[in-house]
Amino acid sequence: METTSTLKITKRDNSKIADVDFNNLAFGSVFTDHMFSVEYVNGQWQQPEIVPYGPISMDPSAKVFHYGQAVFEGMKAFKDDQGDIFLFRPEDNWERINTSSARLAMPELPKEVFMEGLMELLKLDEAWIKAGDGNSLYIRPFHIATQPGVSASPSDRYKFMIILAPAQSYYSGEVSVVFAEKYSRAASGGVGYAKAAGNYAAQFYPTNLAKEEGYQQVIWTDANTHEYLEEAGTMNVFFRVGDKLLTAPTNDTILNGITRKSIIQLAEAAGITVEVRPVAVKEIVEAAQAGELKEIFGVGTAAVVVPFKSFAYKGEDHKLNAPENSYGVQFKKDLNDIQYNRTEDKYGWRVAVK
Structure with a gap:
């Protein structure tokens, strides 16, 4: 002792x-x-x-x-x-x-x-x-x-x-997601922004329903209208439309993800336009139909970055083929290089254990 x-x-x-x-x-x-x-x-x-x-x-x-x-x-x-x-x-x-x-x-x-x-x-x-x-x-x-x-x-x-x-790796294999039409992760005025244990327990049932339909995760929609996209499973989520990156703003229903805000900084430093604003289901579906939706990926500590190969909404599947210059792949590499001390840390994120 x-x-x-x-x-x-x-x-x-x-x-x-x-x-x-x-x-x-x-x-x-x-x-x-x-x-x-x-x-x-x-x-x-x-x-x-x-x-x-x-x-x-x-x-x-x-x-x-x-x-x-x-x-x-x-x-x-x-x-x-x-x-x-x-x-x-x-x-x-x-x-x-x-x-x-x-x-x-x-x-x-x-x-x-x-x-x-x-x-x-x-x-x-x-x-x-x-x-x-x-x-x-x-x-x-x-x-x-x-x-x-x-x-x-x-x-x-x-x-x-x-x-x-x-x-080691949190997710393995390809990940398909479904946009929530009935269930919500959190409601305005609640505890969605906190990492409260009950938030995660409440996700298990609708996620199990999604898995029965062949999807690995749910992208949650807002509790009031189900018209806006919030989080992906237990992760924050990004959408690449054209060369722009979209993600929902943090509020009392969305977790202030550390990986999320790190990726926003990396994207802005790389000259990528990042729009932090409400992201409508309709907007993403239309972008997919027009061939403008390039990527959707979830981000979080356990997984770092998880690309999604497809999403489903109202019974229709939309396939995603990540471009060669995938933002998700690049951000994961950039973060890992900082975390594993392989590159300069310009942001002061890396803390040595001594």
Whole structure:
């Protein structure tokens, strides 16, 4: 047992890394040797600690199970060819989980607790971060209500944790999507902009219906009219019409994606016209019919960039054939080059783990 400032560290006796097949990883199913944890009790964050990864004990009446006070983040760590480790815009994740927490009446976590716990955890489990294109360590910070009791009120106790999972590609194969005509991801005035656990649970049923029809994901439409496109599955989405790039503005129904805003900056730096505005279903269907729709791709931490091969609307499939100068392919390469320390980082996004 050791401490770094206020952080207590208890190491696992023997690593389980030798039992892991890093060539055959199912995303988010294998976890590293350690995890970070800190409790919120009596209006204060307690001493943070890193302990061996394992089950946690909670009362069956803990409010997270009954009233859904749960938020999370998704991040990645990368290792370059020299063995150095880097994060990508980690302060953005800290800011966003606090935004999500505040929306669900949960206490915000101090920056120094988040960053120190994350850095020390990564250094402790650095052997799990593999170099090479496509390899990364997926980082899952999450925050849950732990107070026992089923009264319908905010919890007065919370637990914040970080767990780590070695990762390869999130999606494999070609992806077809369907535009939502009935179901919505989020409603105006709700919690769509927060990474609240319930947002994702609510997507599973309509996504399963889409899969039964042969589609891998749903592009969600607005709850009021179903006339405007918002997000793709669990990702932000971009549409390339001609040489212009279109994406919906962030608001209280759309997540402020870190990959999304990075791609907007990369596109603008490359001289590509980016229009951040409501994108109508009718506009995209007509662009596809006229041969002007060149690409649709989803973007997010886990997947980075996922090109869609087709979309369906009102029973009609529209095929997409990405041009040779695919924006999605180029943006993924540009982001990966920064993340893996293969090129200059002009934006200050890359943060070394030391």
